[in-house]
Amino acid sequence: MPITLPETLPAYDILRSEGVMVMSPGRAAMQDIRPLRIGLLNLMPKKIQTENQFARLIGATPLQIDFHLIRMTEHQAKNTAAEHMEAFYRPFQEVKEERFDGLIITGAPVEHLPFEEVTYWDELREVFAWTQTHVHSTFGVCWGGMAMVHHFHGVRKDVLDAKAFGCFTHDNLAPTSPYLRGFSDDFVIPVSRWTEMNGGDIAATPGLTTLLGSEDVGPCLIEDAAHRALYIFNHFEYDSDTLKQEYDRDVASGTPIAVPTNYYPKDDPSRPPRNRWRSHAHLLYGNWINEIYQSTPYDLRDIGA
Numbered sequence: 001m002p003i004t005l006p007e008t009l010p011a012y013d014i015l016r017s018e019g020v021m022v023m024s025p026g027r028a029a030m031q032d033i034r035p036l037r038i039g040l041l042n043l044m045p046k047k048i049q050t051e052n053q054f055a056r057l058i059g060a061t062p063l064q065i066d067f068h069l070i071r072m073t074e075h076q077a078k079n080t081a082a083e084h085m086e087a088f089y090r091p092f093q094e095v096k097e098e099r100f101d102g103l104i105i106t107g108a109p110v111e112h113l114p115f116e117e118v119t120y121w122d123e124l125r126e127v128f129a130w131t132q133t134h135v136h137s138t139f140g141v142c143w144g145g146m147a148m149v150h151h152f153h154g155v156r157k158d159v160l161d162a163k164a165f166g167c168f169t170h171d172n173l174a175p176t177s178p179y180l181r182g183f184s185d186d187f188v189i190p191v192s193r194w195t196e197m198n199g200g201d202i203a204a205t206p207g208l209t210t211l212l213g214s215e216d217v218g219p220c221l222i223e224d225a226a227h228r229a230l231y232i233f234n235h236f237e238y239d240s241d242t243l244k245q246e247y248d249r250d251v252a253s254g255t256p257i258a259v260p261t262n263y264y265p266k267d268d269p270s271r272p273p274r275n276r277w278r279s280h281a282h283l284l285y286g287n288w289i290n291e292i293y294q295s296t297p298y299d300l301r302d303i304g305a
Contacts, residue, residue, distance in 0.1 A: 003059030035064035036101040043108035047080040053237040057285035099303040107142030133304040145231030166261025236281035
């Protein structure tokens with residue numbers, strides 16, 4: 001089954017050219033099944049790149065997905081054309097009466113700030129509360145995941161002495177979890193962050209279960225069953241060259257940055273990086289979509305009841 005996207009959204013042609021099944025809203029309306037309504041609250045500066053990354057993963061499942069792009073109401077995007085934001089995004093205040101089977105909340109480039117100093121923190125707290133009444137399952141990514149853990153459980157984030165940057169080996173800590181169906185015992189995940197949440201703090205917090213973790217960069221995927229949420233602190237959704245783009249940007253601007261760990265062949269930035277996480281990325285998001293499909297109410301009005 002395909003993912004439903006507006007035909008004028010850049011991701012429509014990009015994903016179709018890659019073989020991902022996409023469908024226009026008009027064609028989807030003619031089908032006699034209910035698609036899953038999945039929202040993307042996109043807090044990243046490169047909106048189009050992030051749209052493509054998540055649409056690629058959730059659009060690869062055998063289920064029809066009705067994809068909705070959401071933004072913070074007052075926060076203005078600086079790196080994406082206003083025309084794109086106007087055409088494809090709705091502010092949270094316009095969608096908060098609607099219900100969704102799933103919601104992804106992305107990371108944001110505000111790691112250096114305490115959560116409470118982020119300009120849209122009050123509205124984001126409203127979003128978090130709304131997920132408990134209007135969303136069946138929520139997936140918080142990187143800073144978005146840390147923000148949810150902090151909001152619901154009061155766990156702090158710590159600033160790292162050096163950026164965790166590269167592809168790090170992670171262990172499958174819960175092989176029987178339905179979210180890790182098909183996962184290897186270990187694998188690499190792209191990491192790009194200046195903060196972390198301590199594994200001991202996570203383990204000591206009732207209701208949180210660590211599913212994936214690394215000896216080098218700590219906990220990665222956390223399940224919060226009571227809040228019907230997953231939190232992932234690293235970036236399965238990254239394209240093959242996303243870390244390269246970040247590295248090249250910092251080198252060009254003179255920002256001190258180490259070569260991303262275990263990313264380039266022989267750690268040589270002149271060589272093209274190789275993607276070694278793609279299959280597990282599709283497994284994780286496919287498993288998440290499948291769990292939503294198996295458990296969400298058919299009647300959207302029953303979500304959150």
